[in-house]
Amino acid sequence: MTDLPRLKPDPIPSPHPVPELLAEGELKARYEDMKAVLRVPWMGVVTMSFAYYRPFYDALWAGTRALCGTREFTEACRHLRRAVEAKVGLLAPPPARERLSQIGYAAREIEAIDEVIEIFSYGNFPYLLLATLARLLLEGGELRASDTTGTPAKRPSTSIAGRLVLMEYHHADAATRAVFDDVKAALGLPFLNTDYRALARWPSYFSLAWRDLRPKLSTGDYAALVNEIHAAAVAGVRDLPNFASLCGETLRAAARSSAAEGEVLAIVRLFQWLLPGLVTNVAFFRAQLR
Numbered sequence: 001m002t003d004l005p006r007l008k009p010d011p012i013p014s015p016h017p018v019p020e021l022l023a024e025g026e027l028k029a030r031y032e033d034m035k036a037v038l039r040v041p042w043m044g045v046v047t048m049s050f051a052y053y054r055p056f057y058d059a060l061w062a063g064t065r066a067l068c069g070t071r072e073f074t075e076a077c078r079h080l081r082r083a084v085e086a087k088v089g090l091l092a093p094p095p096a097r098e099r100l101s102q103i104g105y106a107a108r109e110i111e112a113i114d115e116v117i118e119i120f121s122y123g124n125f126p127y128l129l130l131a132t133l134a135r136l137l138l139e140g141g142e143l144r145a146s147d148t149t150g151t152p153a154k155r156p157s158t159s160i161a162g163r164l165v166l167m168e169y170h171h172a173d174a175a176t177r178a179v180f181d182d183v184k185a186a187l188g189l190p191f192l193n194t195d196y197r198a199l200a201r202w203p204s205y206f207s208l209a210w211r212d213l214r215p216k217l218s219t220g221d222y223a224a225l226v227n228e229i230h231a232a233a234v235a236g237v238r239d240l241p242n243f244a245s246l247c248g249e250t251l252r253a254a255a256r257s258s259a260a261e262g263e264v265l266a267i268v269r270l271f272q273w274l275l276p277g278l279v280t281n282v283a284f285f286r287a288q289l290r
Contacts, residue, residue: 006230008273013266017048037069040123042164045193046131046271053258060134063246071151076236077125083232087225088283091216096288113205114289120195120282128275132233135272137248138265146241167200176203179210186214193278209285229276
């Protein structure tokens, strides 16, 4: 059995995400299809970065599309979400509602922040599983064989629709850019995930939330939780059925045809490394508002 320890690439590769607004023709249609199947309103930086390596991205989605629309896949996502949200209290997230009210946030504004957090609380887990699945196959593993077609997934009970409004670096004032720079430095990443840019739509809220989270990143409890979520994602992927008979060699061949040897694997490893931390951070933000 292929071992998949949590692994941060060194050096960190530079992703080249293909933004939704620049996607055209077949790629745009594939983006819309992926969002519809995953039931999310945004393309993650992870899959937009995979799309830069088009043969690899196409092979990955062709081989996982049938799986991603099933109850088996959504149950694996729910299991991961329950795991991180059950344990994030160990990090002692400081309550934020009262502090936000004191600086002028109305109840409806706090509710709007909570709604955005819910989008990521639901939607990050499909991306985590896809990145983990891709890494497993690229590193010589295989998915569990299946002779069934799976059970169609039910629609989520809460609303995860809606258009995200992102605070891009070039939109932000100096104070928010400083927070963005600190996020990247603390996480050791050359880019900002969509989650942080969406929550920075409310700059004073995001600054407060990040100040609460930042000191937790260097604690043993944080490291243990992130490692636990990584291990749970790997175990979850190993248990997923392979409805489209995707084999590792198909994906490895697509990666070889997309870029120099090892380049795609380095990008996959980067996102598979960072996503357990991202879902933990979002769970922390959610707990602050509970």
